[in-house]
Amino acid sequence: MVRKVKDGGKDESQDDVEAKPLLDVPTRHTAGFVDRGTEKPQWKIKSVVTVALTLLTSSQAILIVWSKRAGKYEYSVTTANFLVEALKCALSLAALWRIWGTEGVTDNNKLFASLDEITVCTVPAALYLVKNLLQYYIFAYVDAPSYQILKNFNIVSTGVLYRIILKRKLSEVQWAAFILLCAGCTTAQLNSSSDRVLQTPLQGWMMAIVMALLSGFAGVYTEAIMKKRPSRNINVQNFWLYVFGMIFNVIAIFVQDFDAVMNKGFFFGYSLITTLMILNHALSGIAVSFVMKYADNIVKVYSTSVAMLLTAIVSVFLFSFHLSLAFFLGSTVVSVAVYLHSVGKPRR
């Protein structure tokens, strides 16, 4: 078996999986692969994946607007989600195939993993499944515009769980920036029916908070998995995450859309735009994985927030959207938050 040895020491790619509990992730500046003089390429890949995620997320929202204009969703969302996971799985395998061809099979890129490494991959998929099922019930308490507003709790929950679980430090200014990001995104989405959110009953608030915690926890847990073994090839990690994504989406199809799929068929209502959306979701999903491995959840949240603003601006040209004063104010606050996050780095 080929083992790469760095710095003359013994291979640490294996023992960092087995010796420590999963959530005891190496922190960014002590993690092996950052400090080994690879700071610059690291910075480069971080920027590339962040920009890719931002662009893919904004085009995602534009595709959604486009498909809504073209008519209602005719296809079943659960089958589309399953196909997204399947496509991501296939793309990861294809990437691995190429890598095996050039580099050969090593301990870091071999597909088969320890039971521990595979088991943890079920967690994010299961969390997302629970969250998606909850989503069907929350609308009993919360109307759609209010739900848009409440989804911004995700930003806060991600920040808090990132701090608590991954034990990463944000500086005071970065915390302030994070609160601003949340307030700015919400402000940018304000419209005449937003105030209804204040009439949301307690159950609605609780469910929204639980959902935010579930999705925040899934994100943070995925980051823990990706960072746990930095030298592990990302496509292997993705493969296992997406396999469980597929499995859990099969469960969702059975729970939610069994009758429709049985009566109308799996691909009922699919169109060109549905195909484009599945392709886009798959690519954004992979971009998220890369951001988790090479950057972090905080970067992901900033990236998707900026994407939301980009979407609105592009929509002005594509769909002659009207931008509101609230949008300009929210965008200003989000921009200042991005700036403060970057100038506010904790001092080492």
Next chain:
Amino acid sequence: MVRKVKDGGKDESQDDVEAKPLLDVPTRHTAGFVDRGTEKPQWKIKSVVTVALTLLTSSQAILIVWSKRAGKYEYSVTTANFLVEALKCALSLAALWRIWGTEGVTDNNKLFASLDEITVCTVPAALYLVKNLLQYYIFAYVDAPSYQILKNFNIVSTGVLYRIILKRKLSEVQWAAFILLCAGCTTAQLNSSSDRVLQTPLQGWMMAIVMALLSGFAGVYTEAIMKKRPSRNINVQNFWLYVFGMIFNVIAIFVQDFDAVMNKGFFFGYSLITTLMILNHALSGIAVSFVMKYADNIVKVYSTSVAMLLTAIVSVFLFSFHLSLAFFLGSTVVSVAVYLHSVGKPRR
């Protein structure tokens, strides 16, 4: 002529008026009276005057809401403004009277000043006069809710002129905080008609910007006057500022309300609440002077912004106001701005 030389002990209180041009104000940390081991009382008086200004400004807004509820303004606003200036003038004289009794008449508290010292006091009063006259014309281009929004330009203009004219430095984080303060105050004021501001014609924007510059310049110029000669008794400086305030308000009465005052009389429509408002305006005006002398324009802007939020919160209890989601978001942004301003102090 008495001259103080720094570190050598002679009086410098006079030459700082005569030797340098007005706007070459001593910066805060090199100004004589801060560095003379009086940092602590300085910090104390700064807090007291800031809190006083915040409370007076918020009660001012509450009195305005109260008077609107009681009926329309029946009295002429120009006569009320004149009385405010007259009352401030009287209060300054009364304070001086006491000081002369205890300390005797000194060079710093004598009422008669050099022609230079008196001339500069005409500038803020004249600027406010022009601004108040413009206010009558801007409504040809801008509707009332839009004007409320555009008035937030004052925050930006004060910050920019403070930097340019007084040459005070704000740190990067403090500049970011200042932009947030402006965005947050505007967000907190958003309502269903706010978006109309986007239809404001160019002339409306220009006039709003000119008015913001006039009021920003008046504020910054007042600070320059107050800080130019730190050892000068503040009541003398106030006296001369308010004398010209009275004179320029007489002009405003002639220009705007001559007929009404002639036909109905000077005190037509005055009520208990009018009297309370005049008293409140006079006290807040004096508080502004103290903030200018012992703190600065930036503190004043933060103080009045926080006052706006306090007013809204108090109005919930007094007038069963409804707070909007926009108000909560704006308040969050303003609070973060206040926090960032205080943690973001430039390093010395």
